[in-house]
Every structure is written in C-alpha cells, then in structure tokens.
Amino acid sequence: MKLSIRHDTTYSYADEVCTSIQFLRLTPQDSQRQRILQWHLELPRLVRSQIDPYGNILHVLTLDEPHGAIVLTAYGEVEIDRSRExxxxxxxxxxxxxxxxxxxxxxxxxxxxxxxxxxxxxxxxxxxxxxxxxxxxxxxxxxxxxxxxxxxxxxxxxxxxxxxxxxxxxxxxxxxxxxxxxxxxxxxxxxxxxxxxxxxxxxxxxxxxxxxxxxxxxxxxxxxxxxxxxxxxxxCPVRGMRRGGGAERMQARVQVSSMVQVQR
Structure with missing residues (x-):
C-alpha cells in the first residue's frame, strides 16, 4: 500500500517572539515494514538532521530574530508492507x-x-x-x-x-x-x-x-x-519553547490518503 502524506503546522502569536526553538520529529525512516519513496520538509530556514537517543531523525529549528509566526510543512510518499505484523x-x-x-x-x-x-x-x-x-x-x-x-x-x-x-x-x-x-x-x-x-x-x-x-x-x-x-x-512530531510572543495559536492540518497503484 502506498500512502501520500502532507502535514502543515502553523504557529501564530499575539506579539513578536524574540527567540524560539522547535524540536521536529517529522521525518520517517525506512524499515522492513515501511519504505520511504520521497520525503520533504519545508522550514523557515535550512536545518541539518541528527539522531536522538531513541534513534529518531530530529531537526532542531532555532529562530533568533523576532517573528510573529512559524510555518512547518512535511510531505511525501511511503510504501507500507501490509503483510508484516x-x-x-x-x-x-x-x-x-x-x-x-x-x-x-x-x-x-x-x-x-x-x-x-x-x-x-x-x-x-x-x-x-x-x-x-x-x-x-x-x-x-x-x-x-x-x-x-x-x-x-x-x-x-x-x-x-x-x-x-x-x-x-x-x-x-x-x-x-x-x-x-x-x-x-x-x-x-x-x-x-x-x-x-x-x-x-x-x-x-x-x-x-x-x-x-x-x-x-x-x-x-x-x-x-x-x-x-x-x-x-x-x-511528538513538534515540540518547542519560546521567549515572548504572548498568546499562541496553533493550526495543524494533516492529510493522509491511499495512492492507487497501477499494474503494468
């Protein structure tokens, strides 16, 4: 089974945030049960990946300049082996x-x-x-x-x-x-x-x-x-901390759909 995924997360603030750090576990890995066909992250700036203590792919997004919102997007396609339990x-x-x-x-x-x-x-x-x-x-x-x-x-x-x-x-x-x-x-x-x-x-x-x-x-x-x-x-996919900003509003939209596989 092939799945198409898109995950959009937007944080908006009543006031400008001075600095913020977001810990992002939004990148899946290949295993015997799932094969990553393609995967992309769209972030406010380029961030290198690292591996956390549990073996997850982690991106740490640090924004030092004042900002009123953060937009995070992850999307891709994955093949699932439905027979593997x-x-x-x-x-x-x-x-x-x-x-x-x-x-x-x-x-x-x-x-x-x-x-x-x-x-x-x-x-x-x-x-x-x-x-x-x-x-x-x-x-x-x-x-x-x-x-x-x-x-x-x-x-x-x-x-x-x-x-x-x-x-x-x-x-x-x-x-x-x-x-x-x-x-x-x-x-x-x-x-x-x-x-x-x-x-x-x-x-x-x-x-x-x-x-x-x-x-x-x-x-x-x-x-x-x-x-x-x-x-x-x-x-958790997104976890963060910030200084300033006042009230926070978070909007998340996740779309997961099955892709039709055409046999030739």
Missing part, C-alpha cells in the same frame, strides 16, 4: 520497561492490567487489554490535555490516542513487558480521528508488535511511523 530490533528492549511522569502506573492501572492479563504475557493477553482500555476510555477529543498522565485519563474514563497509548504503556510495563510510544500517521476514512496519530508497540517473542487502542487494531496496515520513545514528549 512484527518489527525485529537488534537493540535491547529493556530501556522501555522504564516509566515516565506521563506513563506512571498507579494502583488502579496495575489492577486493571492484572484483571485482563492475569499471568499471561502474550499477544492475546495484550490484545484483550487493548480492547478493555478502549471500552473503559472512549475516544473523546478535548476531554484531556497534552500533559494529562495515564493515571489521570484512566481515572477520568475518556481520552484520545495519546491517553490510550500512555495507559497501555503503563499497564504493559507494570506486567514486565517492554512497551514504547509511537507517533505517526494513520490512513482512515473516519474524519472524526485526526490523521496524526499515536499507538503503542510491545516487545513479545523477540519483536515489536503494534497495539492501536483507539482503533482496536493489532495490525499496522495503514500506519506510518514517525518517531518513538517512552512517551509523548519523546516522540
């Missing part, structure tokens, strides 16, 4: 047993994980956990904030893909299963779900398996991976 990895999965502020597991999450997985530590158990979390936390845009923790969103009983993923990570790690946060894009006909997406991967049988709680999917057939980490802060 597992992603092998030569690196140790053990770092993804660590918790973080956003994925801290409390007593309620721990009990929920045991309730649905018991002593099982296999894909079927985590699939049951995925469905149980989707039932417990219906998709509800605007019900949580970007800094909501797994425990907070679980207690509130609602969330978006970020909250679903954090709750799954908290549960999986409490069971001793390495799990990591994935940011990327999803090709879907459901316009109520933004094409910019997040899901989890868990280490089972010497490979990473996907668990998309929001869409109840365990096969990443229409998913394009951008970045990964312990939680949202490690893997």
């Amino acid at each position: 597992v992603e092998p990895d030569s690196q140790s999965p053990l770092p993804f047993l660590r918790s973080s502020h956003l994925t801290q597991c409390d007593a309620a999450l721990s009990a929920f994980a045991v309730q649905h997985c018991g002593a099982r530590r296999d894909r079927a158990a985590l699939t049951e956990l995925m469905h149980a979390l989707a039932d417990h936390m219906p998709y509800s845009p605007g019900a949580t904030a970007v800094d909501s923790t797994a425990a907070e969103s679980f207690a509130g009983g609602v969330g978006v893909c970020q909250d679903h993923t954090h709750a799954f990570l908290a549960c999986a790690r409490s069971l001793g299963i390495p799990a990591r946060y994935v940011s990327g894009y999803l090709c879907t006909e459901d316009e109520s779900h933004l094409a910019s997406h997040a899901w989890a991967e868990a280490w089972l049988d010497d490979g990473w398996y996907s668990f998309d709680v929001t869409n109840r999917l365990t096969r990443p057939e229409r998913h394009l991976k951008l970045a990964l980490g312990l939680d949202y802060l490690d893997a």
Whole structure:
C-alpha cells in the first residue's frame, strides 16, 4: 500500500517572539515494514538532521530574530508492507520497561492490567487489554490535555490516542513487558480521528508488535511511523519553547490518503 502524506503546522502569536526553538520529529525512516519513496520538509530556514537517543531523525529549528509566526510543512510518499505484523530490533528492549511522569502506573492501572492479563504475557493477553482500555476510555477529543498522565485519563474514563497509548504503556510495563510510544500517521476514512496519530508497540517473542487502542487494531496496515520513545514528549512530531510572543495559536492540518497503484 502506498500512502501520500502532507502535514502543515502553523504557529501564530499575539506579539513578536524574540527567540524560539522547535524540536521536529517529522521525518520517517525506512524499515522492513515501511519504505520511504520521497520525503520533504519545508522550514523557515535550512536545518541539518541528527539522531536522538531513541534513534529518531530530529531537526532542531532555532529562530533568533523576532517573528510573529512559524510555518512547518512535511510531505511525501511511503510504501507500507501490509503483510508484516512484527518489527525485529537488534537493540535491547529493556530501556522501555522504564516509566515516565506521563506513563506512571498507579494502583488502579496495575489492577486493571492484572484483571485482563492475569499471568499471561502474550499477544492475546495484550490484545484483550487493548480492547478493555478502549471500552473503559472512549475516544473523546478535548476531554484531556497534552500533559494529562495515564493515571489521570484512566481515572477520568475518556481520552484520545495519546491517553490510550500512555495507559497501555503503563499497564504493559507494570506486567514486565517492554512497551514504547509511537507517533505517526494513520490512513482512515473516519474524519472524526485526526490523521496524526499515536499507538503503542510491545516487545513479545523477540519483536515489536503494534497495539492501536483507539482503533482496536493489532495490525499496522495503514500506519506510518514517525518517531518513538517512552512517551509523548519523546516522540511528538513538534515540540518547542519560546521567549515572548504572548498568546499562541496553533493550526495543524494533516492529510493522509491511499495512492492507487497501477499494474503494468
């Protein structure tokens, strides 16, 4: 399957910003499951890429001159191998047993994980956990904030893909299963779900398996991976800081579509 992606992000400010730094994880990488046919970034200035501690491609955009807006655009085409369910990895999965502020597991999450997985530590158990979390936390845009923790969103009983993923990570790690946060894009006909997406991967049988709680999917057939980490802060496509500017307004538009492949 071939996917076409365009991601436009615009930040505008009430006053001029003196200086700003944007950390951009907007560039996907080739893997056994996805092949990057072409990919482009359009930024206010030329920025060199680097690799962050989790192996993601990172661009650090620094603007030292006063500015009233920032426009970021990423677009390209990617081919997805829909038959591949597992992603092998030569690196140790053990770092993804660590918790973080956003994925801290409390007593309620721990009990929920045991309730649905018991002593099982296999894909079927985590699939049951995925469905149980989707039932417990219906998709509800605007019900949580970007800094909501797994425990907070679980207690509130609602969330978006970020909250679903954090709750799954908290549960999986409490069971001793390495799990990591994935940011990327999803090709879907459901316009109520933004094409910019997040899901989890868990280490089972010497490979990473996907668990998309929001869409109840365990096969990443229409998913394009951008970045990964312990939680949202490690893997979010755009994260920044600034001095000055006053009130901020952010507009994001993501378009993901399937490209028709013509056989010759």
